[in-house]
Amino acid sequence: MHCNCRERGYIKWTLLFLAACLGLIAGLSGFTFYYAQGTSYLQDDPVACKNCHIMREHYDVWVRTSHHSAATCNDCHTPRDFLGKYMVKAVNGWNHSVAFTTGNFPEPLKIKSFNRDIVQNACLNCHQDVTGLMGAGLNGENIDCLHCHSHVGHHRRK
Amino acid sequence: NIQDRKEEAFQYPLNVVEVGEGEIDPEVWGRNFPMEYDLFVKTELDYGETEYGGSTPYSKLEKVPAMKRIWNGYSFAVDHNEERGHYYAAIDQANTQRTKIVDQPGACANCHAAEVPALIEKMGWADFNRTPYNELKPSLMTGSSCADCHDPETMDLRITRPAFKNAMAARGIDLEQATRQEMRTYVCAQCHVEYYFKGEDKLLTFPWTKGLSIDNIDEYYEEIDFADWTHKETGAPMLKMQHPEFEMWSSSIHARSGVACADCHMPFIRQGSVKVSDHWIRSPLTHVNESCQTCHQWDEKELEERVLEIQHKTAALLRSSEEAIVDAIDTIAEARSAGISDDDLAGAMKLQRRASLRWDFVSSENSTGFHSPQEAARILGDSMNLARQAQIAALLAER
Amino acid sequence: NIQDRKEEAFQYPLNVVEVGEGEIDPEVWGRNFPMEYDLFVKTELDYGETEYGGSTPYSKLEKVPAMKRIWNGYSFAVDHNEERGHYYAAIDQANTQRTKIVDQPGACANCHAAEVPALIEKMGWADFNRTPYNELKPSLMTGSSCADCHDPETMDLRITRPAFKNAMAARGIDLEQATRQEMRTYVCAQCHVEYYFKGEDKLLTFPWTKGLSIDNIDEYYEEIDFADWTHKETGAPMLKMQHPEFEMWSSSIHARSGVACADCHMPFIRQGSVKVSDHWIRSPLTHVNESCQTCHQWDEKELEERVLEIQHKTAALLRSSEEAIVDAIDTIAEARSAGISDDDLAGAMKLQRRASLRWDFVSSENSTGFHSPQEAARILGDSMNLARQAQIAALLAER
Ligand SMILES: [Ca+2]
Ligand SMILES: [Ca+2]
Numbered sequence A: 001m002h003c004n005c006r007e008r009g010y011i012k013w014t015l016l017f018l019a020a021c022l023g024l025i026a027g028l029s030g031f032t033f034y035y036a037q038g039t040s041y042l043q044d045d046p047v048a049c050k051n052c053h054i055m056r057e058h059y060d061v062w063v064r065t066s067h068h069s070a071a072t073c074n075d076c077h078t079p080r081d082f083l084g085k086y087m088v089k090a091v092n093g094w095n096h097s098v099a100f101t102t103g104n105f106p107e108p109l110k111i112k113s114f115n116r117d118i119v120q121n122a123c124l125n126c127h128q129d130v131t132g133l134m135g136a137g138l139n140g141e142n143i144d145c146l147h148c149h150s151h152v153g154h155h156r157r158k
Numbered sequence B, C: 001n002i003q004d005r006k007e008e009a010f011q012y013p014l015n016v017v018e019v020g021e022g023e024i025d026p027e028v029w030g031r032n033f034p035m036e037y038d039l040f041v042k043t044e045l046d047y048g049e050t051e052y053g054g055s056t057p058y059s060k061l062e063k064v065p066a067m068k069r070i071w072n073g074y075s076f077a078v079d080h081n082e083e084r085g086h087y088y089a090a091i092d093q094a095n096t097q098r099t100k101i102v103d104q105p106g107a108c109a110n111c112h113a114a115e116v117p118a119l120i121e122k123m124g125w126a127d128f129n130r131t132p133y134n135e136l137k138p139s140l141m142t143g144s145s146c147a148d149c150h151d152p153e154t155m156d157l158r159i160t161r162p163a164f165k166n167a168m169a170a171r172g173i174d175l176e177q178a179t180r181q182e183m184r185t186y187v188c189a190q191c192h193v194e195y196y197f198k199g200e201d202k203l204l205t206f207p208w209t210k211g212l213s214i215d216n217i218d219e220y221y222e223e224i225d226f227a228d229w230t231h232k233e234t235g236a237p238m239l240k241m242q243h244p245e246f247e248m249w250s251s252s253i254h255a256r257s258g259v260a261c262a263d264c265h266m267p268f269i270r271q272g273s274v275k276v277s278d279h280w281i282r283s284p285l286t287h288v289n290e291s292c293q294t295c296h297q298w299d300e301k302e303l304e305e306r307v308l309e310i311q312h313k314t315a316a317l318l319r320s321s322e323e324a325i326v327d328a329i330d331t332i333a334e335a336r337s338a339g340i341s342d343d344d345l346a347g348a349m350k351l352q353r354r355a356s357l358r359w360d361f362v363s364s365e366n367s368t369g370f371h372s373p374q375e376a377a378r379i380l381g382d383s384m385n386l387a388r389q390a391q392i393a394a395l396l397a398e399r
Helices: A006-025 A030-036 A039-040 A053-062 A073-077 A083-101 A113-135 A145-149 B002-011 B025-031 B034-044 B066-070 B086-095 B104-112 B117-121 B125-130 B135-140 B162-170 B180-189 B216-223 B245-250 B261-265 B290-293 B300-337 B340-362 B375-399 C002-011 C024-032 C034-044 C065-068 C086-095 C106-111 C116-125 C124-128 C133-139 C162-170 C182-191 C214-223 C243-249 C260-263 C288-290 C300-337 C342-363 C373-398
Strands: B195-196 B203-205 B268-271 B274-277 C196-198 C202-206 C268-271 C276-277
Touching: A039 B216, A073 A083, A073 A113, A083 B300, A113 A145, A113 B274, B025 B034, B034 B086, B034 B135, B034 B274, B034 C034, B066 B300, B066 B340, B066 C243, B086 B104, B104 B117, B104 B135, B104 B203, B104 C133, B117 B125, B125 B203, B125 B245, B162 B203, B180 B261, B216 B340, B245 B261, B261 B290, B261 B340, B290 B300, B300 B340, B300 C288, B300 C373, B340 B375, B375 C342, B375 C373, C024 C034, C034 C086, C034 C276, C065 C300, C065 C342, C086 C106, C086 C162, C086 C300, C106 C116, C106 C124, C106 C133, C106 C202, C116 C124, C182 C243, C214 C342, C243 C342, C260 C288, C300 C342, C300 C373
Parallel strands: none
Antiparallel strands: B195 B203, B268 B274, C196 C202, C268 C276
């Protein structure tokens, strides 16, 4: 589940660089991405997510879930494969940094289908053994894990 | 990668036998899927009574004597029990007085035996429905089978009963497009629905073209001027409602939220290293943790109490509306014996019918209101209002 | 820009003034808490009508003419409007015909002005309640203030109204032990409750010692043989219900789940980089995302539809029970004019009273059933059943 760190660091910096350039092109100063700590997206330490106070509630709850010991934010919120993983990190990192800077996003936060699919696959990745039979036949149409387990990462309800 | 794993998963169930299209013996399917089979056969067990449900087939007529008055003149007033597990589907139908004192059509068998799809294939839809039940009876051996809900080839859920296909088609719903989650309800809706036998051929039909609410269903039967029986004391043309679980559920918050019958009645349970659907289909009150807790983070006791509070309120309304309907019957009967004509009592009788079918819709729906709490209470409110108006109409007719 | 936002987070609240114990002027409190203040003052705005609520003070009597018949003989039949924001609490009370055509006691003011706690302190509980409203009127300037709900020292929520303290004490509930979450409901329950004026001193009292359900409340008033007015057409001793939001909510799934008034009516909203409680207390239908989405994953439109579906069903039952009650009034009045004695009509009148107060409990509860859908439907069912029985009793009395 965990990758070779040197490799990761390398990809991290290239993407940080890429993202920063994107920033300039978009006419927004790289300062935004840096200061808003969009770089956090490129790390796997959940504490990094917490750099944005609006992620704090999720962090605080996650700490108390059964998954705390099992899965980090990125285990559920980014794909397993490297390229996919860092592309998603760059995309979310960028979008969310911009959103954060402009303050232009709906609250309470609600996961979008793009990220919801990533999470669904993450569930399957870790749990395909226990859920193997649930897929039996049935047009290969996977059952929606979040229909019953949307709370596992961090309960939504108070 | 997930694709591979799914193949794996598909291999996992021991493919010890080839299950053919015509196979209905659960034991044979069970060789490939022992976990589901072992749970499935438990529907033969009596796990006892819950507050309002459970698997002990006590007489409902004794528990709620008012039913004998409300259904007076109909076979339900003679024999009607609390229902139990799928294992008994064919047995209980064969043994009820309702198939003995009445010559029932084959249509009855649609939801009570796994042999049905093959019989329909052989005889044709009209022929099957119209043939006397007693003629078909010898060939109705298997109350419930995997084949009722599964395609032996792929194990996909499938619809095997024509009446549901026809009813959905009539509503413009294409079952081919149904999602997996919808199928987790539709397989049940083949049978857990209100129905009637249409025309000379006794074609099994669901009264849904105007919608699924009781008001739509009332309207539907009015339009085709249908009656199940004539009330023995008042002479009113009556309608009987039967197990409208699917219709009631459709009006619920759970339905709006995409929660399927199988989510609560066949929750996933851990068996060794895998999750399987609990094929011991029964009252969720016997296992609220598996049935409810993944979605509702309340403890077992609290979840049970939530169900019971809803059911107690529904039950109290049921009792009040039974009183109201019986009062209406008494008053109309009195007026009759006082020599008031059928014409002068027509209004009162129509009101009795409308009150009675609404009460019946909630009473014969097997969740005692849980499947849609506000809707069940709303319907019983209308029922009481109509029953008392029937009484008033009869009193005024007497002046 | 973010730089500022990060600082903001630390600078709030600004302690620019010392707010004294006696201070009720929101503007003064607002200097320390400008965000809450800016939202609070918006309760003066008219954000328009929602399907069944909103802040436009239209005449309810014109919208539901049956109210004039049901309350006939009582001041509510003369003037009763849709309620609006807290800003108007003192203004609307001063301007309603209900304080002009009737000499009301000071007790009325309990929930309509921020000066009240000080006045009670000065005059004493009995004296304050018994003194004519018109004498106190000049000193009732502030409809709502921070001081109603907050301790200026700590900003903790606090109870400032004796009637609620007394009522809870009578139920054996110690408000000192209340959790923060409970206080998020209790501050509202100081005012959004059914009440009456007890004895010569007109002491503001909540009828809760037997429980909070309408059946308990009915029992309570029966026992002390209380009536608000005598019905003009039938002579029945009647009861008026007022805004039992807290009582209705108490029977709900939301209450069971620990969801407080403030969770929906004062959701946390982001102001810059801090989250504050939305002090623009109003209909959640104007901001369902903030009000509901913290707990419910559904989108805005779906959430609105869930509320409306519940409300439409409740509204339909309200209309049916108004018809039933008006029919009962007509029939009893007829019987009277036909010369039937009060004694012979006593039963019918008692039924009218019981039907009427149940309808009123749901009708005057301001969520149109949303606060407790099944309970509201259950109560209206009983109301219709009782109203029709009143009609029947009157008809039988005439024989
Ligand atoms: Ca049963
Ligand atoms: Ca209003």
